[in-house]
Amino acid sequence: MKKVLVELYDEDMSENLISLSLREYDRVVFMCFSESGPDSRRRSLMQSVIRRRRGIETDFWEVKERSVDAAHSTLCALLRWDAHYCIDLTGGDELFIAAAGMLIKERSATDANAAGEPLSFSVHSCSIPTRREDLHFGRFPDAGDKPAPFTFEDIITLNGGKMLEEGSAESGTSPEALRKEIILLWHALRDMPTEWNRFCSISYVEGTLPDENGEISRRFSKSDDAVISERVMQRLSKRGFVERYRIEGSELRYVLSAKAHTRELYLMAGTVLEMYTALAAADTGLFRECHTEVLLDYDGVVTGKPADPVNELDVTLMYGIIPVFISCKNTAVTKEFLYEIRTMTDHFGGKYAVAMIVSSKETPEPVRERAREMHVALVDNVQDLTLTEFRAAIRKVFAAITGNTTAGA
Structure with missing residues (x-):
């Protein structure tokens, strides 16, 4: 029957x-x-x-x-x-x-x-216990042999949007190598988010790709660009990501080593925190999917025109059937950040979706209180957390939201 x-x-x-x-x-x-x-x-x-x-x-x-x-x-x-x-x-x-x-x-x-x-x-509850599976680490997802019944992309589609693309590690990068690179780079830069933000904003002379000598050139436009570049280069050199560098007048020239094989990590200031967050989330075993740098078309109608509204999500997860929207900030959280992630979560995810912000620095108390009122989960001051502590903080968020004690284990 x-x-x-x-x-x-x-x-x-x-x-x-x-x-x-x-x-x-x-x-x-x-x-x-x-x-x-x-x-x-x-x-x-x-x-x-x-x-x-x-x-x-x-x-x-x-x-x-x-x-x-x-x-x-x-x-x-x-x-x-x-x-x-x-x-x-x-x-x-x-x-x-x-x-x-x-x-x-x-x-x-x-x-x-x-x-x-x-x-x-x-009568169901949306606090669905999820399987604690080992997620293959890469730029994701991989939920084992059995595909998830419904995916993050399905939720976006049914709410009227369209998932355009997600970030992907460069061809040939193994999950183990990518994981190691993310962790080492995070430890090199985690206590200098402001300097790293400034460094990534320094313009390139002739594009982001190396020239025939393997050098990447940046041109200074502010008085302290050279000082900031020197600090960042010293850190990256010490960790083995930069083979050599030199500062000549208003330009910086440097060569990334073979160890720096994931270009995206060195182009945008927030990518390191985004991928470190994705790594920590995948390590918890709580999630069926984990994506980074997801582009969403707002109304699901892709025109390709500049006026067509497109949103970017730093990290997205699937906790059972619950979609999770994460914004990563290399600075302290502001109320404006809360409104941004809450709006996107409500539009694309629905009433069960989780809005979350991960930030390098500590959140001011007034903003923390507003986050509680708006039901935006916070994991802040990540620059002072070990990877184990970061994973525990993520588990704690979902234990509090869903009442699932397994999540907080």
């Missing part, structure tokens, strides 16, 4: 996917009122994603009259199919929940099995 999931359609996309993530079904039917159901584009997206990930068909049953009686009648009509039904009572319009309550009362007074209508009800 086929198993049919009856889902009460909810505006939040994660709510619609949780039951499908927990059990196998042969079909899913979304119940909704005509006035509040999904539009044609969203229906098409839902059908496409569910078919691709679960291999099943998706139907939508609309009720024209917004009333408990009309919802009840439609549910009863649906249950005439020869199948086993599971009605998800979490989420959706409260009138459908009331109609399901009427159905429960009716079925408790009769023998549903005798009537040939096997029926069950489920």
